[in-house]
Amino acid sequence: MELYYSLSVMIVIASFFAYLNVRFLKLPSTIGVMIIAMAASIMIVTFGSSIPNIESRISSLLHSFDFTEVLMGAMLNFMLFAGAIHINLRDLNEQRTPIMTFSTVSVIISTLVVGTLVYFIPMPGLEIPYIYCLLFGALISPTDPVAVLSILKGANVRKSLETKIAGESLFNDGMAVVVFAVILQLAENENASLNIFNIIWLFIKEAGGGFILGAILGVTASKAMRKIDDYKVSVLITLSVVMGGYLIAHELHVSGPLTMVFAGLIIGNFNRKSSTMSATTKDYLDKFWELNDEILNAILFLFIGLDLLLIPDLNAYWVPGIASIVIVLTSRFISIWIPGKFIKLKERFGAGTIKILVWGGLRGGVSIALALSIGDSPYTKTIIAITYFVVVFSIIVQGLTIGKVANKVLAKS
Numbered sequence: 001m002e003l004y005y006s007l008s009v010m011i012v013i014a015s016f017f018a019y020l021n022v023r024f025l026k027l028p029s030t031i032g033v034m035i036i037a038m039a040a041s042i043m044i045v046t047f048g049s050s051i052p053n054i055e056s057r058i059s060s061l062l063h064s065f066d067f068t069e070v071l072m073g074a075m076l077n078f079m080l081f082a083g084a085i086h087i088n089l090r091d092l093n094e095q096r097t098p099i100m101t102f103s104t105v106s107v108i109i110s111t112l113v114v115g116t117l118v119y120f121i122p123m124p125g126l127e128i129p130y131i132y133c134l135l136f137g138a139l140i141s142p143t144d145p146v147a148v149l150s151i152l153k154g155a156n157v158r159k160s161l162e163t164k165i166a167g168e169s170l171f172n173d174g175m176a177v178v179v180f181a182v183i184l185q186l187a188e189n190e191n192a193s194l195n196i197f198n199i200i201w202l203f204i205k206e207a208g209g210g211f212i213l214g215a216i217l218g219v220t221a222s223k224a225m226r227k228i229d230d231y232k233v234s235v236l237i238t239l240s241v242v243m244g245g246y247l248i249a250h251e252l253h254v255s256g257p258l259t260m261v262f263a264g265l266i267i268g269n270f271n272r273k274s275s276t277m278s279a280t281t282k283d284y285l286d287k288f289w290e291l292n293d294e295i296l297n298a299i300l301f302l303f304i305g306l307d308l309l310l311i312p313d314l315n316a317y318w319v320p321g322i323a324s325i326v327i328v329l330t331s332r333f334i335s336i337w338i339p340g341k342f343i344k345l346k347e348r349f350g351a352g353t354i355k356i357l358v359w360g361g362l363r364g365g366v367s368i369a370l371a372l373s374i375g376d377s378p379y380t381k382t383i384i385a386i387t388y389f390v391v392v393f394s395i396i397v398q399g400l401t402i403g404k405v406a407n408k409v410l411a412k413s
Helices: 002-025 029-050 054-063 067-084 089-094 096-120 130-140 145-152 159-188 196-226 231-252 256-273 279-310 314-342 351-359 365-372 380-412
Strands: none
Touching (some): 002 054, 002 279, 029 145, 054 279, 067 159, 067 231, 067 365, 096 314, 130 159, 130 380, 145 279, 159 351, 159 365, 196 231, 196 256, 231 256, 231 279, 279 365, 279 380, 314 351, 351 380
16 A cells, blocks of 8 residues: 555656646656756755655655666566667667667776776765776666657657667666676675676576567567457557566566567567558557656656655765766767777767767666665765766756757758
């Protein structure tokens, strides 16, 4: 009952903030909800004493959610599937080399660059061991599919670039989670027996297992849906793929996010070509998952905005927070520029393309969820705080300006 109560309150607040955004701010829905939530958080902290227990009640509400489990174990699977089901596999295939390069090699490069710069650049209030700097690098390096897919819808970028950015964000979670898990194990257990072969096997098991399971679920569901033309049953089948697929992935210890991406890609593209499925059924499926995506996005970005209440003494982290924003953007540039120079890609990236890829690499709820999953340590609070600075800047500043940056770059080319 407590979870139902908490979720009900969050949906009510999210719907109210979404209404305020559409009525007055007229910003992209996810960004608008988050900005209003942040403003509400600041008002609660500033004037909360005039309303008895308001700050403690909202903080208690937020603490009632295991954000890492709720996002990584439930919401992310729905949103990744919803994003993947609408992506054209042919467009993705045309950009397969840069997408796979950016979602693997670039994640590792970014992790190393972020960790090294955070460790060696002196910043007041940020003195943490190198292994924890690398841990921050691992959790902040993946671009967030939730933030990217929702904001790219309104950004004016050409199709090939949009596919690169969206494809990278869908696939880089598998690599990032493995890198994060390995570094976290080393940070929390100095005697951890990890070698290069164990790490490679862990990645193969997580990513390869997610691909195989997603393909099996996607093909099976698609064949079942082709034999009927009933939108209600088709929606139920896709729901079972997401919810049941996550349970199977969790039990087999393979990547749930990658399972959802591959299953969504197969179902979306197989059924898009199907002549047996009517336009009505396709329309209901698209509308159902689009609506799911919007609702869950609203709740997620509401939580990110209200997350201010969970970070005590946030003012103490302004300097390392702003410095971390610059470091993350710098590392994003390096992680895109190096593969573009040394890996044989179909197209060479010019300065304008790199600028769009760097500015369009948004961070979001996945980074916050990974930061919150770090166990009790003297450095956890610091990592959560600087992660919050980077995520807020990424979503609000980069998210609101990516369209303008793209237009400006494309106008010069």
